[in-house]
Amino acid sequence: MPGECAIEVKNLSFGYSDVLLMEGVSFCVSKGDFAAVIGSNGTGKSTMIKLLLGLLAPSGGEIFLMGEALTSFHQFSKIGYVPQNSGSSAGTFPATAEEIVLSSLYSQIGFLRIPKKHHKKIVLDALESVGMKAHARSLISELSGGQQQRVMLARVLVNNPEILLLDEPTVGIDTGAVASLMEILHKLNIEKNVTILMVTHDLSHVAPYLNRVLCLSDRNFAEDSIPPELIVHAHAASHEFSHGHVHCAACEHEHDSEHCIACAHADENGVEL
C-alpha cells in the first residue's frame, strides 16, 4: 500500500506546438521513495521534471507537491532541483564552490539582505555532507565532473529539501564518482527520508538504490511500481546491455534494459506483452 504522495500527477497532458508528448499520465511518488524515471530519448522525461517544477505549463491534468496543488504551491525551497549537465555548465563560471552553494541560501537570507556567519556554516555543512568541504574555496572550473556534480547537489541540500528532482545526474562522470554520488543520495533517502525522483539512462549503477521505477513510453508511464526483485534483475540486464540487446528473463524477449523493465512490469500485472 503506497504511503502519502510527495509527488502526485493526475491525468497530465503536455505537448510542444502540435506534437503531443504525453497524455493522461498519472502516478504517485510516495514520501521517502527513491524513484527513477526511465524511457527512450524524446519521451519527455526531462519535460516531466520541468512540469513538476512549474517551469512548463501542462495542457491538461493536475500536479500536487507535498499534498498541495502546484498552482498554489510556493515552498520551492523545499524542492531541490539539479538540472541536466548542471555541473559542466557551471564549470565555466568563475566562482568558488562556497559562493555557488551560498547563492542557493537566498530563501533563508532574504531579498537585499547580507549573508551572516551562520549562513556560511550551513554552506560548509552542506559541502561536508557531499564530501566537498576541503574544496570550498576552489574554483568550480578546477573541479572534476564528479566533484562539480556534488557541489551542485550541496547547492540544493542547503535548504533541507523534502523532495529532490535530479535530471540525469550521472551523465559525464566516471564510474567511481557515480558510485560516490549514489551513496550520498542513498544516505539522504534513508537517513533524512528525502523523496528522490531521478531521470536516468544509467540504470546499471542506479538500480540497487531504487525502490521504484517509472517508465515513460508511448506518451504515458507504462507503470509506476516495480517489485524490488525485478529491479535487481534490471540491474543485471543493464550490465549486459553494454554488449548489445539482452535476454529479458521477465518476459522472455530480447531487448534493452529499459524495455525489459517496462515489460517486466507489464508481465507482473498480466498485461499482454
Added chain:
Amino acid sequence: MNLDILQYGFMQRAFLVGILLAVIIPCIGVIVVFKRLSLIGDALSHTSLAGVAIGLIFGINPIVGAMAACLIAAFGIEAIRKKIPRYSELSIAIVLSVGVGLAGVLSGFVKNAATFNSFLFGSIVAISDFETALVVGISVLVFVAFIILYKELFYIAFDEQAAELSGVPVRLVNTIFTILTAVTVSVASRTVGALIVSSLMVVPVASAMVMARSYKQTVIWSVVYAVAATITGLFISYYAELKPGGTIVLTAVVLFLLALLIKWLRQIFRTAKMKGAANEST
C-alpha cells in the same frame, strides 16, 4: 615627477569622472559577461549615438537623448531575448543593427558634426560641470545598487532558473539592471566615447578572470584593472598628446596581456618547482 597635469581643473574633472566610470562600468561588465551578453555594451553604445543625433537635431541635451535611446534598446534586447531564448545573442545583433542604422541615417541631419563626433570617441577632458555632476550622481546610484543587489545579481547570472525557483524577484532585478546598464553606457558614451565604452565593460573583466580565485575577487580585480587603465591612460594621453578614450582602452588591453603573461610565467615557475621537488624525492 612633474605632476602639473593635476593643476588643471579640466584634468581634475577628467580624473574624477574617469575613476568613477572605471568603478561602475566593470561592475556592470561582470554581470554582462557572465550572462553571456558581452556585446550588449556595443549594441547600447551604438544605439546611444542615434539618441545623441535625435537630441542634437531637436535641441534636446544629447545625453538625455542617449539615455532614452539606451533604455529603449536595453529593454528591446530583453524582450527579443525572451522570445528567442536559445539564440539570445541574436537579440544584441538585431538591436545593434537598428542602432547603427539609425545613427548613420540621423547623423546626416545633425548640423554640428563636431559635437556628434565627440560622442564617438568621447571627450573626457572637455566635459561640463553639469555632465560631471551627472556622472557623479549616476556612479553613486549604480555602485550602491550593485552592492545592494550583489547576491541577487550573482544568483541570476549563475542560474536564472534556480534563482526564480528560490523566490528571487528575477524580473524586477533584471529590469533594474537593464536601467543601470543603459544609464551607465549613455553617460560613459559622452566621456570615454560610444565606440570605446563596451571595451571598458569587457576587457577589465577578462583581465580579472585570468587572476581571480573567486567571483568576489573577479569583481574587485575588474575594478582595479579599470581604474589602473583609466589613470595610466589619462597620464599617457596628456603627456603624449593622444586621444584619452582610445588611450584608456589600449592601456586596458595592455594590462590584459600583462595579466596573461604573469599567469603564464607563474605556471612555468610552478611546473619547474614541481619537477624540482620530484627530482629531489627520487
